[in-house]
Amino acid sequence: MKWYYLLGAFLIAFSCFSQAKSGTTMASQDQVDALLKQSKDFQWADSYRSLDYADQALALTRNINYQKGIAVANNLRGFCFWAFGDNDLAIQSAMEALEIGLKENDPLIQAESNYILARSYMDLNEQKKSNEFIKNAEQLAVKENNWELLCSIYNMKGVIKFIEDKRDSALFYYNMAYELGKQKGIAANQFPRIISNIGECYAAEDPNRAFTYYNEALSLAKATHNQISEASITDIIGHTYLHNNDLKSAEAYLNAALHLAQKLGLRRVIRHAYAGLVDIKLKQGRGEEALVYLRKYYTVRDSLLNTSKIRQIVEMEAKHALELKEQNVRLLENEMRIQNIWKNILIALTILLIVLSIGIYQLQRYRYRKNRALLNLEIDYLTRQHKETIDKYKASLINDSNELLESYDQKLLKKAIAIVEKYISDPQFGVEKLAMEMNMSRTNLHRKIKSITGFPPNELIRSIRLRKAALLIINKVDTVTQIALMTGFDDYSYFSKAFKKHFGVSPSHYEEQHKGQLELLDDLK
CATH class of the missing domain: 1.25.40.10 (Tetratricopeptide repeat domain)
Structure with a gap:
């Protein structure tokens, strides 16, 4: 019983510890978020204080492995380093934040990192890289509808164009930033630099107008601290x-x-x-x-x-490029793996389809042979019965008997067989002539013969011709070519193909397989 009490006490203590640990983690994240907010609040007012809060947040986030917090703190530090003119440290912090943003698939972090990198490379007079990063930042900010960041990005694009001595383009982006900020209600402390930049565009041609913008910007900067x-x-x-x-x-x-x-x-x-x-x-x-x-x-x-900072920047760029390359390789490997899976699935489906097609073909072939065998048996049976009926009919005439000997379907089929045998040597004899001899329309004849035998009339005619030819071949009445003509086949090639399809062997091999089987001839005579 003691063990049950001890186990219960252990479980309660473990549960309390887990809850306390979870609560501590949540409290730590709240502390990080509070520090990050303070760092953001002092971003334009006091870079030293902003950096101090960002450093505190970064230390705390690393302890609790709060990846998003690490990235945001690094971006804030990167901005402060840029403000101090430490572009190497700004690039390093922004690169680390960008790497986390890519891993966490967080577009907002990526946008902020690209923005800071664009600022830093602009100060290093690397316009190509600056343009590349600001373009990435713009696309991500638009995707996330982050108007404050997008306002800063448009202003940054204007600065880049101004440095390139494209003042009209610069003024266009400055005005975009200003209008967007007013439209979306961006914080007032974001406007002084935009207004001042607009003034710089007029400084050379209209100094008075430029001073108007400068004074407005300076007053607003002081008012917003x-x-x-x-x-x-x-x-x-x-x-x-x-x-x-x-x-x-x-x-x-x-x-x-x-x-x-x-x-x-x-x-x-x-x-x-x-x-x-x-x-x-x-x-x-x-x-x-x-x-x-x-x-x-x-x-x-x-x-x-200095030289040392340049070397550090180059090393950071190389490291970042390598990480991006490794990430692309991993993505490519995943894509290739998925493509191989789909390829194997398609191959398996193709094989399955081929197997099913072969199976269906064999089933259809089996049914065809079965139906063909049934038709042959029925023809043999009706042929024998036809002779018996004639004998019975003659006997019934002698005995004046009115006995009904066979059904209407049997009579119709026997009549059809007799007509085919009558014209068996005529190659032109076909369904039309058979219908005429039967005093029936072609449609009615087709429907009736199909319902009785399961085959259309033309198949019945061909079957009777082939069976007659088989009998003549077995009895060696003539050459195979002459027998083909005697049974209404004027094209030997067609006769040979039809014969092989019907009996499974060519006419020349049929006699050898049926030696001694002359009973069928006796039945049909």
Whole structure:
């Protein structure tokens, strides 16, 4: 009895442990999702905080093996690394997320990864790869109806076209992003960069119009706490003032952009601001100050990309390409396996169909032979009965008997046989003449003969001819060729084929197989 209590206690404890473990996993996933949301919320406001939340989420997801969480965290980290100018780390994170997205068949994760890869490769001046990844991102985002991501993608496509000096195309995509965002109610913090980009398209031809867009974008960036866009827009305004030779305003905006970018760790903005300040100092004739900014510019530029980072990117690309190749090979192997299965099924079905066809053919052949044998027996029987009937009929005339000797069908068949035998040597004798001799229409004759014998009239005529020929061959009345003519076959080749089909052997071999079997001749005489 003790053992039952111990077993019950063990089962209860195990159940509680399992529930606790399941509850812990669910709680952990909820924690991950909360951290990922916080990282997303700070994505445009504070990249450091966004990266910190993403790192915490990634550590937690790896502990519980939450694959989707790992991918989302890597995409968020990739965006932060891009914002910092660490394109190698951005590519690495996005590649890892993309690999999980492909394995999990999650189009949204794949779209976000492709978007980050497009941004990173654009900064590395690899336009071909950037265009390729942004195209993939667009297709996936459209498929998933993710309007916020699609809005960012259209804006990114505009940036790529702007870099390619295709300003009309760039403006087209910027306006697409803006209209889509307004139509779908995208968050307001997504609009400052789009509006600013539209302004850049007008900067060369219409600076006043460009400043209108810049000011609107800057105000919206501050209102929505989008500090990344604020730093970038401030830098763009400074460079526009520099282009217009308003050095004082340019320096003020570039210093403001530099201060905010240094706070946020935005090295691309820092580099761009230093480049503008170098030009300002050169135009002001302050060579020493320009040299200081130039050294800082080179320091930031060199930190953005060096030989080691290039090698890391190439290795990541090679690894990703190999993984994609292996995945394609696996898919191809699966397809070939499925094709082989279908091929084997088709072969099996074909063999089965052939076997069934052969079986049906043999069955039909057996039935034909059986019916042929029955017809021959019936012809033999009716022939003998015909002679007996004649004898009985003669006897009945003598005895004045009115006894009914046979049925109507028997009389009709005997009459048909007698008529065929009468014209047996006439090759032209056929169903038409038989019907005429029988005083019946061809249709009625066909129906009646078929109902009695199971064969049509032409088959009956041919059978009687062949049986007569067989008798004459057995008795060696003449040559086979002459016997064929005597029984109404004017074409020996046709006679030979019909004879073999009927009896199973050729006429020349028939006599040898039927030596000593002359009883049939006696019956038919």
